Amino acid sequence: MLGKLMKYDFKAMFRSLYPIYVALIVLTLVFSLMVKFHFDQGLLFAIFAFLFIAALNGSIIACVFFVVTRFSHGLLKNEGYLSFALPVSTSTHILAKVINAIIWALIEGLMLCLCLLIMGTVMGSIREVAEFFREVFQAFGLIEKDVLLTVLQVIVFVMLEMIASICLIYAAMAVGHLFSRNQKMIAVAFLVVVCVLRSFLWIGLVNLSDRFTAPTHVFTDDLIMIIPPIFCAGLYAALTWFILDRRLNLE
Amino acid sequence: METMVCNGLCKYYGSIKALDDVDLHLEEGRIIGLLGPNGSGKTTLIKLASRLLVPTEGEVRICGELPSPETKAMVSYLPDRNYLPDWMKTKDLLEMYQDFYGDFDVKRAQEMLNSLNIDFEMPLKKMSKGTKEKVQLILTMSRHAKLYLLDEPIAGVDPAARDYILKTISSNYDETATVLISTHLIADVESVLDEAIFLKEGKVVLHQSVDELRDSTGKSVDEYFREVFKC
Known part of the structure; x- marks a missing residue:
């Protein structure tokens, strides 16, 4: 299907x-x-x-x-x-x-x-x-393998960010659908609020990365870069699913 | 066999009760009128059976199963509005229904469309309102479904189109299926009904066979409806 x-x-x-x-x-x-x-x-x-x-x-x-x-x-x-x-x-x-x-x-x-x-x-x-x-x-x-790997990682990261952004837009529209009036305004407001929160999350993660990567090597920069878009995409998709599956009210 | 069963079915929109403790048992092989004034909960009940809404309390079962993608394959639903993409041509719609519904009878649909001289190459947006409604009904009734849910199928069309729609409904459903027709235009549908359900402010106030209703009240369904719902 x-x-x-x-x-x-x-x-x-x-x-x-x-x-x-x-x-x-x-x-x-x-x-x-x-x-x-x-x-x-x-x-x-x-x-x-x-x-x-x-x-x-x-x-x-x-x-x-x-x-x-x-x-x-x-x-x-x-x-x-x-x-x-x-x-x-x-x-x-x-x-x-x-x-x-x-x-x-x-x-x-x-x-x-x-x-x-x-x-x-x-x-x-x-x-x-x-x-x-x-x-x-x-x-x-000709370039070194590490550089090529970095380029590939950037491509993966951009793709994941794109998926997270698409899921965020869908979640925003689903949230707007919960309201009977001003649906578009509410969707845009949700989008703005989430983007601001994500910026704070990024700043926090960059600080975390600075604190942990150098001495311990437990977290790598690359791993930390990839986790937020995957996590966010999953969260937005789950929110969209919940609203469409359990709170749908087509008029 | 029971095609649709509702047990203590309730649906609230905020503090508004759209359906209140509805118990229903619909048998196969029957055409049933879901009758009530505007706002009585007819569309809400049909949406719950189609899994377009989730009940607040209670449950609805289709052929013994809770609404799911599996029950949707058994239910042929006609909403009370233009729901098809208006850029699509009739031939595209036939292809789409064939793609998604294993029980779609494309030959039956083609025959009905041909009998109305509907151009297969014409997009929906170029059709009149009545023709669009006929196309929607033909697609809905061309499925070999277990349950047909028809929400206001004759509202907003001229009397000639109403006759065609009712004839299509009564002559195209399978004998093992149930047809539930929601409407407030009782006089028009009365002739095809086996049973009538009266919904008033979200509650079932009557569920009886049409013949029994006429015998017990000495009135037509339309006359009795006017008495029950008198303002």
Whole structure:
């Protein structure tokens, strides 16, 4: 059932986002060609430059917006009647939404990389871009193993933070759903309060790390870095599950 | 066999009692009217049976089991609103129901949609309100479910559409299934009902076969309802 839920969530997101991505690629191409052929003066260039930057930022905002609305419309509004009548557990619904959000965040990242690649290819030359990537991969091959490991740890940490952030947004919407009025305001307030509390938690953990790592090596920096996002993601997901499973009240 | 059983079922919204100590035993093969004025607890009872709400006290059982993903596979639920994604086409909805419900009879759905000349390529958002409601009902009634929960299926549609909806309900449920229809438009549904449940301020004030009710009171269900719920 998880795969089926993800399939329909993906379809719903795709139909909303693909026009934005097509526009982004077209604008990237036009902007890059204008620069390459020195049409980089005047009002027309200014308009295209503005549109290009707007599309870049807009695609990121749209991705976040549609991830949020897929959750709220799919589970907390009229479509929730369909979703919660399906023979699927609440935890599967939440997991499908989280995985879908991760997939679209990765697609967004790939689209931004693609734009950079198009710009590099059009403005420079394909050979230069290929050379650049060859040098990057060579550098990875040559650098010390420890540095590569650190890079991988950063990627893992960023992914975990992303999952925790997605779960936090879902938990905030679920908390807002507990109230009959000002649901969005309450969700935003919850988000702000949790972010502030997390900042204090981070400061505390950094101090803890400073106190323990050097003399004893019981805790390592890396381990401490990875625990909070895992813990927080679990906590937010559990809160979301409790509200959707035990306190759901669709109107 | 009992399809749905409620034992001491209560649901509070804060201090408001939506359902108060409801005991019900619904047998298979019956079409049952859940009748009551607005705010009497009809939708709350249906939501509890669909596991869209959790009881405050008591329990509801579907084919002997507490509501869960397993019971949802046995229950075909029609909410009292447009609940389908309006960007989806009819053919997409058929595919989705096939994906999620093993008991979905796609041929039956296609036949009913064809009989109404509903375009399979048309998205829901381009359909009239009445057509949307018919599509929703067709999807709900095309399942071979044990229990059909229909919340206000005829509210807000014209009389011709009402006739179609009632005909669809009475001719498409399996004989081993139970159909629970919530409505306050009693005169329209009376002809298809086997039993009637009157809900008043969250309490069951009557649960009787329609024939017995007519014999004992000398009135139609609609007339008796008006008497019981007179303002």
